[in-house]
Amino acid sequence: MATIETGRVVSPLRASMLVVEGHWTWYKRNWKATAVSSVGLPILYLLAMGLGFGSQVRPSAMTGGLTYLQYLTPALIAMAATQTGAGEATFPVLSGFKWDKHFIGVSATPITPVQVADAQFLWITFRLVISCGVFLAVAAAIGAVTSPMVLLSLVFGILTGLAFAAPVVAFAASVKGEGNAFNPFFRFVLVPMTLFAGTFFPVSSLPAVIRPIAWITPLWHGTELARAAEFGTLRPWPAIGHLAYLLALIVVGIGLSRWRFRVRLAS
Amino acid sequence: MSNNDALVSASHLAKKFGDFTAVGGIDVDVRRGEAFGFLGPNGAGKSSTMRMIACVSPRTGGDLRVLGMDPDRQGPRIRARIGVVPQGDILDGELTVRQNLEVYGRYFGLPRAHVRAKATELLEFAQLTEKADAEVEALSGGMKRRLTIARSLVNDPELLLLDEPTTGLDPQARHLLWERLFRLKQRGATLIITTHYMDEAEQLCDRLVVMDHGLIVAEGAPNELIRNYSTREVLELRFPPAEHDGQQNTAEHPPTDQLKDLADRIEILPDRVLLYTEDGEAALNAAHDRDIRPVSSLVRRSSLEDVFLRLTGRSLVD
Numbered sequence: 001m002a003t004i005e006t007g008r009v010v011s012p013l014r015a016s017m018l019v020v021e022g023h024w025t026w027y028k029r030n031w032k033a034t035a036v037s038s039v040g041l042p043i044l045y046l047l048a049m050g051l052g053f054g055s056q057v058r059p060s061a062m063t064g065g066l067t068y069l070q071y072l073t074p075a076l077i078a079m080a081a082t083q084t085g086a087g088e089a090t091f092p093v094l095s096g097f098k099w100d101k102h103f104i105g106v107s108a109t110p111i112t113p114v115q116v117a118d119a120q121f122l123w124i125t126f127r128l129v130i131s132c133g134v135f136l137a138v139a140a141a142i143g144a145v146t147s148p149m150v151l152l153s154l155v156f157g158i159l160t161g162l163a164f165a166a167p168v169v170a171f172a173a174s175v176k177g178e179g180n181a182f183n184p185f186f187r188f189v190l191v192p193m194t195l196f197a198g199t200f201f202p203v204s205s206l207p208a209v210i211r212p213i214a215w216i217t218p219l220w221h222g223t224e225l226a227r228a229a230e231f232g233t234l235r236p237w238p239a240i241g242h243l244a245y246l247l248a249l250i251v252v253g254i255g256l257s258r259w260r261f262r263v264r265l266a267s
Numbered sequence: 268m269s270n271n272d273a274l275v276s277a278s279h280l281a282k283k284f285g286d287f288t289a290v291g292g293i294d295v296d297v298r299r300g301e302a303f304g305f306l307g308p309n310g311a312g313k314s315s316t317m318r319m320i321a322c323v324s325p326r327t328g329g330d331l332r333v334l335g336m337d338p339d340r341q342g343p344r345i346r347a348r349i350g351v352v353p354q355g356d357i358l359d360g361e362l363t364v365r366q367n368l369e370v371y372g373r374y375f376g377l378p379r380a381h382v383r384a385k386a387t388e389l390l391e392f393a394q395l396t397e398k399a400d401a402e403v404e405a406l407s408g409g410m411k412r413r414l415t416i417a418r419s420l421v422n423d424p425e426l427l428l429l430d431e432p433t434t435g436l437d438p439q440a441r442h443l444l445w446e447r448l449f450r451l452k453q454r455g456a457t458l459i460i461t462t463h464y465m466d467e468a469e470q471l472c473d474r475l476v477v478m479d480h481g482l483i484v485a486e487g488a489p490n491e492l493i494r495n496y497s498t499r500e501v502l503e504l505r506f507p508p509a510e511h512d513g514q515q516n517t518a519e520h521p522p523t524d525q526l527k528d529l530a531d532r533i534e535i536l537p538d539r540v541l542l543y544t545e546d547g548e549a550a551l552n553a554a555h556d557r558d559i560r561p562v563s564s565l566v567r568r569s570s571l572e573d574v575f576l577r578l579t580g581r582s583l584v585d
Contacts, residue, residue: 002384025369105353112342
């Protein structure tokens, strides 16, 4: 028989890590189901656009003299991150409150709502590392990578995914219904951003009136950083600006999420 | 009001949601080792009270101490030492039965090896050992409930909160569950139970409060409450549905004054009349002597249901 041992309060970071450990237990059983959308989809883009469509694109000033496949790869890391981020920030979050009620279960333990929210971000970061990392490995295997500096692109990509996911987590934690609110988000935010935020062609080729819309997306800033990192064209001031924008979204998004988790779990 | 031996001590405890008052200021003391019940219909404020005691819902008025601490300031420390069985099962459906126990135990900051041993012990207790590696989604309702209770024990809680522990279970599953809760009680656990089943309250609770509209309307041991608020026996008389008014199924009661003096008190329900008396058989014979012919009659002991009816004028389960 096991000994008697009551629970204890651990440090905030450790508390969040215990929640991540719970996610990990789930992930070990179910990772295959998540791989299709978070890794499979970007690889399809890489093959269809990079290899297929790219075979029709001649290296030019736009691609920095590189093949279209190589031009695309760092940008697709950032795009893959926003896809995974969006996936992890929407239905899994709502489900934690509403369907499997995972968050409500955890909030009966010493772990606080803020720690539950933080755990969600640690988990999303972990998922971004996995999906972007696997994507990069595949890209490297088919010769789509030009420089080891692409590892810095990977870091920027993960930051992009977090910057996009952070406000969305706060939004998902506020959704009351069955998650129908996510449909317009996917249709009118995620998909247009994927297509027009500079991944496949420069934003400068968009009509001038539309460009500002691309500029406010985290994906554009992330794409600029990821490309510049791999291709060695990183310049300090633009880089600081892009980074500051992504970090600001992360900080504000996490703050809002903590607040929404507190409201929803302790009322 | 509060005494040092109380695991839970509330005074004028209140919970408001906007303009709505869920709990309107209640005084409660739960002592170590007792099984304490909140009995009342849906919406009486039982669950809101439980959530405040569980330190997941801050109070909006009054004072509350759980294990001697203030939930507002020491919620995590209190939660570390209590167990909660929520109204609906909150389980990780895509994990195995064993994983549910182990993962949950880790949330309490317990070491892995300890959690593993504890899970084995709790599987045994919940009679789920054979299901240890089954996915939770596939379990029956009764098994899920037992797993939820097992999970709430993973931190060896000093106080266990059970919110409607057997609602929605079939009789067999309920009895199995009651038997397990009895065992916990015998081991000296302190239980707080909410229920709208009077049989559950009578079976499990040493002491209980009856709640209605967010307030406590009576307090005591089950038999004490029955003694104070009801008679020893109840005669139930059923009458045929009224023929003269075609709109409703109300029974055609004989004139109340014909029955009134047969009992200490009578209650007229839509489908039957309850006569509260020390001797039900005698009252039934007396009714027959007066040529009162019910469709059916039943003499039974008074229950908490009768206490509730007396106190609130309504029955528990609508």
